[in-house]
Every structure is written in structure tokens, then in C-alpha cells.
Amino acid sequence: MQAFTVLQGLVAPMDRANVDTDLIIPKQFLKSIKRSGFGPNLFDELRYLDQGEPGQDCSGRPVNEDFPLNHARYQGASVLLARDNFGCGSSREHAPWALEDYGFRCLIAPSFADIFYNNCFKNGILPIVLDAAIVDRLFGEMYANEGYELTVDLPAQEVRTPSGEAMAFEVDAFRKHCLLNGLDDIGLTLEHAEAIRDFEGRWREQSPWLFGSLR
Amino acid sequence: MSGQTLYDKLWQSHLVLERDDGSALIYIDRQLIHEVTSPQAFEGLRLSGRRPWRTEANLAVPDHNVPTVKDERDGGIDGIVDPVSRLQVRTLDDNCKDFDIVEFEINDRRQGIVHVVGPEQGATLPGMTIVCGDSHTSTHGALGALAHGIGTSEVEHVLATQCLVQQKMKNMLVRVDGKLQPGVTAKDVVLAIIGEIGTAGGTGYAIEFGGEVIGDLSMEGRMTVCNMAIEAGARAGMIAVDQKTIDYVEGRTYAPKGEQWERAVAAWRELHSDADAVFDRVVALKGEDIKPQVTWGTSPEMVLPVDGNVPDPANAASAAERDAISRALQYMGLSAGQAITDIKLDKVFIGSCTNSRIEDLRAAAAVVKGKRVAGSVKLAMVVPGSGAVKEQAEAEGLHEVFTAAGLEWREPGCSMCLAMNSDKLGAGEHCASTSNRNFEGRQGFGGRTHLVSPQMAAAAAIAGHFVDVRDW
Ligand code: SF4
Numbered sequence: 266m267q268a269f270t271v272l273q274g275l276v277a278p279m280d281r282a283n284v285d286t287d288l289i290i291p292k293q294f295l296k297s298i299k300r301s302g303f304g305p306n307l308f309d310e311l312r313y314l315d316q317g318e319p320g321q322d323c324s325g326r327p328v329n330e331d332f333p334l335n336h337a338r339y340q341g342a343s344v345l346l347a348r349d350n351f352g353c354g355s356s357r358e359h360a361p362w363a364l365e366d367y368g369f370r371c372l373i374a375p376s377f378a379d380i381f382y383n384n385c386f387k388n389g390i391l392p393i394v395l396d397a398a399i400v401d402r403l404f405g406e407m408y409a410n411e412g413y414e415l416t417v418d419l420p421a422q423e424v425r426t427p428s429g430e431a432m433a434f435e436v437d438a439f440r441k442h443c444l445l446n447g448l449d450d451i452g453l454t455l456e457h458a459e460a461i462r463d464f465e466g467r468w469r470e471q472s473p474w475l476f477g478s479l480r
Numbered sequence: 481m482s483g484q485t486l487y488d489k490l491w492q493s494h495l496v497l498e499r500d501d502g503s504a505l506i507y508i509d510r511q512l513i514h515e516v517t518s519p520q521a522f523e524g525l526r527l528s529g530r531r532p533w534r535t536e537a538n539l540a541v542p543d544h545n546v547p548t549v550k551d552e553r554d555g556g557i558d559g560i561v562d563p564v565s566r567l568q569v570r571t572l573d574d575n576c577k578d579f580d581i582v583e584f585e586i587n588d589r590r591q592g593i594v595h596v597v598g599p600e601q602g603a604t605l606p607g608m609t610i611v612c613g614d615s616h617t618s619t620h621g622a623l624g625a626l627a628h629g630i631g632t633s634e635v636e637h638v639l640a641t642q643c644l645v646q647q648k649m650k651n652m653l654v655r656v657d658g659k660l661q662p663g664v665t666a667k668d669v670v671l672a673i674i675g676e677i678g679t680a681g682g683t684g685y686a687i688e689f690g691g692e693v694i695g696d697l698s699m700e701g702r703m704t705v706c707n708m709a710i711e712a713g714a715r716a717g718m719i720a721v722d723q724k725t726i727d728y729v730e731g732r733t734y735a736p737k738g739e740q741w742e743r744a745v746a747a748w749r750e751l752h753s754d755a756d757a758v759f760d761r762v763v764a765l766k767g768e769d770i771k772p773q774v775t776w777g778t779s780p781e782m783v784l785p786v787d788g789n790v791p792d793p794a795n796a797a798s799a800a801e802r803d804a805i806s807r808a809l810q811y812m813g814l815s816a817g818q819a820i821t822d823i824k825l826d827k828v829f830i831g832s833c834t835n836s837r838i839e840d841l842r843a844a845a846a847v848v849k850g851k852r853v854a855g856s857v858k859l860a861m862v863v864p865g866s867g868a869v870k871e872q873a874e875a876e877g878l879h880e881v882f883t884a885a886g887l888e889w890r891e892p893g894c895s896m897c898l899a900m901n902s903d904k905l906g907a908g909e910h911c912a913s914t915s916n917r918n919f920e921g922r923q924g925f926g927g928r929t930h931l932v933s934p935q936m937a938a939a940a941a942i943a944g945h946f947v948d949v950r951d952w
Contacts, residue, residue: 282804283679283779287919292898296545296564298519298571300632316925319564348800350680353713354919356615357517358631379683379715380615380629387633437647438501450633451528454641457497457505461533461643464496464507474736474744475509475608479539479582 267389268447272370272417274343276407278333279308284347285354286381290363294319303359304366308334338411346403347374351392352381361388371417373424375400386440387450391419393434419445483754485651486720487686490626490751494609496643505643509608512594513540513581513635515572516900517613521636522575532579533642539603540576540583542569543593544900548863548890556587565901579639592866592892595619595833599703600868602732606721606748611638616833616916618709621718622702623725624751626686628715649716650760652685653753656693658767663950665843666701667835667914667933669693669765670708671773675783677763682714685761688753689719693767699728700839707834708916711780720752772949774820775918775931777808782918784820786936786948792816811920812928813908821946823930826909828853828860828887828941829923830934832897835914836865840934841873845881847938847952853886854944861888861903863895887941899924912940 294306296319305323310316312334314327328335334342345364351374352360361384364372370390375397377385385392395403406426407413416425419441423431436444443450454461469476484492496505518540525531532538545565547553552561557573560566569586576583584590590601595616598604604620610627611617613635620627630644638644654673674681687709694702702719709717719725726745729735736744771785784790790809793816796802809816814823830836830844841864853860862882864870870892873879879889896903897915905911905927914937918929932940935949 281807282800285779285917285919287898287917287922291921291925292900295516296562296568296900298523298568300520300523310921310925350683350713353679354615354917356613356629356631358520358613358633361631376680376683378680378713380631380710384631384633387631437503439499439503439645449528450645451530451637451640454505454637454643454645457643458641460497461505461507461641465534465642468494468507472607472744472747474740475605476536477734477736478536479603479734 266387266447266449269370269389269391269419269444271419272343273414274371275339275341276344276346276413276415277339277342278404278407279345279347280404282348283350283353286352286357286360287354289352289360290357291317293317295357295359300362301366303363304368307363307367341368343368344371344373344415344417345369346400346407347372349375349397351377353378356380358384358387361385361390365390373400373403386444389444389447391417391444393417393424395424395432395434399432482758483756485753485757485759486624486688486718486751487626487649487651490607490609491648494626502647504646504648506609506646508611508638508642508644509537510603510610511538511638512598512610512612512617513538514544514594514614515542515568516544517632518575518635519568519571520632521639522579524636525639530640532581532639535580537642538581538639540572540581541591541594541597542572542586544894544898545569546586546893547901548893548895548903550891553587553891589867589871592869593833593836593894595707596836596865596869599623600732600866602729602735605729605735606725606751611644615710616707618715618717619703619707619833621709621716622699622706623729624718624721624748626716626718629710649686650684652682652687652714652761652763653759654687654689655691655762655764656689656767657691657764658693660693660767660770661950663935663952664770664772665933665935666697666704668770668773670705671775671780671783671931672765672770674708674712674780675773676765677712679711679779679781680713682709682712685714686716686718687712687714689717694719695722698839699724700837703837704834708780711916721748772933772936774936774946776812776814776820778811778918778920780916780918780931782808786820786946788820790814790816790818790820821948823910824856824945825912825940826858827905827911828857828937829896829911829913829915830861830937831863831865831895832915833865834916835934836863836869838869838872840914841869841878844934844938845878847935847949848885848887848942849881851885851942853941856944857941859888860886860941861890861896863890864892866892896923898922912937912946
């Protein structure tokens with residue numbers, strides 16, 4: 266996993282509430298057995314005017330000119346500004362894979378859906394919750410200033426605007442540690458293999474019916 | 481000290497260790513696996529040279545991609561027409577063989593939607609922690625289990641370590657008191673709950689459903705309610721164990737037997753919130769007030785009683801709400817103030833992990849018996865949740881009731897719930913669906929989904945538009 270420390274990046278908008286994971290990456294792309302290559306199909310139904318198919322070359326498809334990510338000013342964005350309950354719906358990790366593959370490393374919204382929020386951290390993406398009023402203001406600043414960038418400082422846990430204003434954000438310490446160091450969760454958990462085996466031994470004795478064979 | 485909630489008890493009993501920062505390792509008793517969210521997890525194991533921690537904790541079944549048309553299905557994996565779907569189902573088979581995981585293969589009679597199969601086979605038991613790379617894993621909480629959806633990285637994590645890194649959630653109690661009116665079902669209850677608290681209302685919480693109405697529901701109905709906890713934003717929904725739970729589990733293939741059964745039942749009887757348990761939030765609804773529900777928009781919270789009218793953006797409380805309503809009306813092709821009963825249907829889908837169990841099919845069959853699907857409805861289909869449900873329904877002759885009425889009777893799978901196989905809506909088509917998500921494009925590009933109960937879907941198929949099933 267890619268480590269995340271300090272990111273200075275162009276900001277793009279996803280200006281509606283309750284953006285679900287079906288909208289982030291429609292189901293036909295979930296048929297892939299790989300975890301990369303989803304970027305061209307991020308927000309597929311909003312970005313293109315036709316219906317996308319897996320494996321298709323997207324470069325010749327008709328694009329929806331009204332959709333901000335298709336506007337020249339947002340090309341190369343790495344910070345996505347969003348509204349309430351971003352990432353609701355299905356648990357598909359293809360959603361963060363698509364965001365990451367497209368180039369987003371940081372998401373800022375007033376709230377995120379639980380499973381999606383958690384999935385972001387596993388993929389080197391930092392989801393940041395800021396107060397709805399602040400997010401609203403950032404939307405305004407971004408729309409007003411072409412080339413609007415934010416600096417996202419994970420070690421300091423703050424987002425800084427071009428004018429130097431700093432906004433603090435919360436992030437749970439363990440997730441921060443993993444993200445800062447690009448650590449693989451599984452390796453960390455396996456450091457506790459003995460504790461897991463101890464627990465399992467006790468639990469098996471107490472609830473042997475949970476350990477029956479499925480054959 | 482106050483007592484514990486059901487969630488507290490399940491959490492506490494599976495706690496391997498807690499870190500100082502509040503994150504914890506939780507032991508997982510059962511992982512259910514399907515073809516869509518597992519290939520990358522198995523690939524990860526392979527790349528790191530790891531093996532599953534406890535193979536026997538895992539049970540796999542293909543469901544999302546499998547064809548539901550008999551001819552295509554009869555050919556097994558080789559018969560799947562779409563090469564991308566075929567590869568994904570085959571990859572599941574290959575991975576299960578490589579890692580020695582039990583799989584109900586595509587044409588095994590036990591195959592079905594993963595959330596129907598688990599409880600049906602007794603692979604889901606009270607008191608378990610259950611995960612699956614699928615958000616509707618909350619379904620299994622109906623048996624007094626802690627069950628939630630996870631992402632693919634976590635699927636790999638559970639395969640490799642039998643644990644999940646978790647933060648404890650907050651406790652919410654949703655109590656539905658009183659009695660339901662005839663014709664009002666578990667689906668209407670949960671849609672009404674989502675209408676009340678919103679699709680993000682349960683974010684950060686584990687929801688326990690309680691009250692007389694929930695107690696009166698069958699196990700199938702309880703699964704319908706817990707299934708949609710995630711549509712209220714809660715990763716986990718659960719219901720206390722009672723005699724109904726125990727009776728449901730008894731005798732199932734993987735349920736404990738003999739002396740172990742007695743011990744298990746004694747332990748399961750403790751799986752309820754203590755009388756003095758404290759919840760962070762309590763929401764109460766009255767059963768009598770709940771009418772049959774229909775979603776009119778593109779989020780499950782955009783729901784109304786069948787005798788309602790779709791909202792007018794002009795009356796919205798805020799600019800954001802006005803935008804959301806306008807966008808949804810436009811996508812759904814509805815006009816402000818239109819009566820729900822004036823919505824005409826092109827297709828009807830009875831199925832999905834929300835409503836494809838035997839009781840759902842019985843209820844739908846009772847509505848259509850001796851009648852005919854309206855000529856304006858292009859397709860009405862019934863997709864049983866599993867091979868076992870299909871067998872049972874056929875033994876009761878339900879399939880004949882459906883086909884005589886003009887509904888198609890299909891092979892088990894997820895089908896048009898998410899349209900990964902060839903069962904889809906065309907652009908602009910309205911569908912009465914017993915599934916759980918009405919997001920844009922969910923059932924097909926440009927498709928318009930209305931979530932309802934099996935009875936309401938069945939009645940809509942006959943009438944060609946929504947009708948109040950209480951008058952049926
Ligand atoms: S039936 Fe629908 S919601 Fe349920 S597991 Fe299948 S795709 Fe997901």
C-alpha cells in the first residue's frame with residue numbers, strides 16, 4: 266500500500282449528497298478479477314453518455330460535458346470534495362480502487378458511509394470529515410478559484426487552504442499509523458498470532474459447535 | 481454498572497485484544513464468500529504466500545453473476561454466456577479448490593444467494609461473528625449474530641488471520657411497538673424505519689431491532705428487516721434470540737446436534753440485551769401506523785406510504801433537499817405531486833436477499849393466484865433465493881401459480897437485484913422490486929426501481945401500477 270504523508274493537490278467537486286458506490290463504480294465493472302484498472306470507469310454513468318462495458322477502451326466514448334471531472338480545470342485533481350454520506354451502499358472495494366486508480370488520494374466530506382470509509386484506508390486513500398459548513402465554504406472557494414489546491418497534512422492532522430487557513434481533522438491513531446507507513450494490516454495482525462491462537466483455543470472449548478466441519 | 485446490550489455481549493465474547501487507541505481485534509467465526517469480492521483477496525494470499533487461518537470457517541457460493549434462465553444455467557459454468565461472468569465464477573471454483581474451502585457450486589441444490597444460504601444451512605448460528613464481502617451481511621443478525629459486510633482487503637485479512645480490526649460501534653435500539661395491519665410486512669417496517677431515520681441515520685451504530693412487532697415477525701421477516709439495516713447506514717443489524725430463533729435453527733445441516741445442541745441453546749438464551757442496558761439512541765415506531773411502503777426516488781429513504789404522493793421540490797425544507805428531490809424526480813421520470821398509485825410498471829422483480837425466502841414466495845403467490853399479469857407489464861419474474869427455496873416452492877406448487885399468472889419462474893441467484901447477469905432493466909423502465917437498493921442504474925443503466933414488499937410487487941404486476949395491497 267502507498268504511504269500517505271503530506272499531499273498538495275488540485276481539488277475537484279462531487280457536489281451531491283448520498284453518492285453511493287454504484288455511482289462510483291457501476292456493477293458491470295465488478296466482474297474484473299483484478300484490483301487495478303478501474304480509474305477510466307470511475308463515476309462511469311455520470312462521466313459518459315453511453316453505457317460502459319468492462320474491458321472497453323474509454324478514450325472514444327462520448328463524454329458528458331456537464332460533469333465537472335470532464336472539465337479541463339479539474340484534470341489531474343487528487344483531492345475530491347464531496348457531500349454528506351459519501352460512499353453509501355455496497356461494500357465493494359472497487360469504489361476506492363477506482364478513486365485511487367483515477368488519481369484521488371484524499372476525500373473531504375461532512376460524512377462518509379462506514380464500510381467505504383474503512384475501505385479507503387486499506388488503499389492509501391485518506392477520507393477526511395470536516396464540518397458541513399467548512400465543506401460548504403471549501404466548495405465556494407474551489408468554484409471561485411480555478412486551480413484551487415489544498416494541502417493535506419496527515420502527520421499534523423490538518424487541511425490547509427491556499428490562504429494559509431488550517432483546519433484540523435480527526436483520524437484514529439491506528440489507521441493513521443498504517444497510512445503514514447504504508448503498512449499491511451495483515452502483517453500487523455499476525456504479530457498477535459499467539460493471542461489469536463489463545464483466544465481460539467478458549468473459544469473452541471466454550472463453544473465447540475462453532476467449530477464444526479462444513480463437509 | 482448498567483447491563484449490556486446484545487451488541488455489547490457479542491463484541492465482548494469475541495474480543496481477542498484491544499489496542500490503546502481503541503481499535504480491537506475481533507475473532508470471526510464464519511466468513512461467507514462469493515465470486516465478486518473475493519478474487520483479489522485470494523490473489524493477495526497467493527502473492528504473500530499465506531494460507532487461510534482456519535479453512536473450515538469459510539463457506540463459498542457463487543450468486544451475483546449466475547444466470548437465472550434455465551437453459552443457460554443447465555450448462556453450469558461453461559454455459560454462462562458472458563465470458564467475464566464466466567471467468568469470475570470459475571475463479572471462485574479454482575480458488576476454493578486451491579485453498580480447500582467448501583463451496584456450493586453453481587448447480588448444487590444448496591447454491592443460492594449467500595445471505596439466504598447461510599441461515600438455511602445452519603452455517604449462520606446465533607452468537608456468531610459473521611462477515612462477508614457484501615454489505616447485506618447484516619441479514620444474519622436476525623439470528624442473534626454480529627454480522628457485517630466488509631471490503632475485499634478485509635476478506636483477505638479474515639482469511640489470513642481469522643480476525644478483523646474493528647472499532648466498537650455505538651448502540652441504537654429501533655423499537656417497533658404494537659401490531660401491524662394486515663397486508664403490512666417486514667419489508668414495509670424496515671422501509672418505514674429508513675424513511676424515519678434516513679440512509680445515514682445508522683452510520684456508526686449497530687442497530688438492534690426490538691419491540692412487539694419484531695417479536696411477532698417470522699425468522700424470514702426478521703432477516704428482511706436486518707438485511708436493510710445497511711440501507712439505514714448501520715453495518716450491523718440484529719435481533720435478540722427467542723424461541724423462534726432456536727426452533728428455526730434446530731435440525732439444519734450445520735446446526736449442533738445432541739449434547740452440543742443443549743449446550744448451545746443454553747448459551748443462546750443469553751443473547752438479548754439486558755433489561756437495564758443503555759442505548760446511545762432509541763427510535764420508536766408504532767406498528768399500527770405503518771402502511772405498505774413504496775420508494776419513489778433514488779435512495780431508500782425516498783419512501784412513502786402507498787396512498788401518498790411524490791414530493792414537490794417547491795416544498796423542500798432546504799436548497800440541498802430541493803436539488804435532491806428534483807434530481808430524483810427527473811431520473812425517475814415522475815412529476816411533483818403524482819400519486820404513488822399512478823406509477824405504471826414495466827417490469828416486476830420478486831427476489832433478492834431481502835425477499836426471496838419461502839415465506840416471501842408464498843405471500844406473492846397468494847396475491848397472484850388465479851389472476852393474470854397486466855398486458856402493459858413486459859416482464860414479471862420470480863427468482864427464488866436458493867435451490868432449497870426453489871425445491872420447497874415447487875413442492876408446494878407455487879411455481880405453477882406464478883407461471884399460470886404469467887410470471888417467469890427462474891433459477892436461484894441475485895439476478896435483477898443488481899443486474900450483473902442478463903436480468904436488467906432497460907433505460908427508463910419502471911420496476912416494482914422486492915430488492916433493497918433503488919440507486920441510479922442499480923438494476924440496469926437508466927432503470928427506475930421502486931422498492932416494495934413481495935405482496936405489493938405481486939399486486940402491481942397484476943394491476944400494472946401500484947395498488948394498496950390492504951384492499952386486495
Ligand atoms: S441479492 Fe442483491 S443485495 Fe443481496 S447479495 Fe445479491 S446483489 Fe447483493
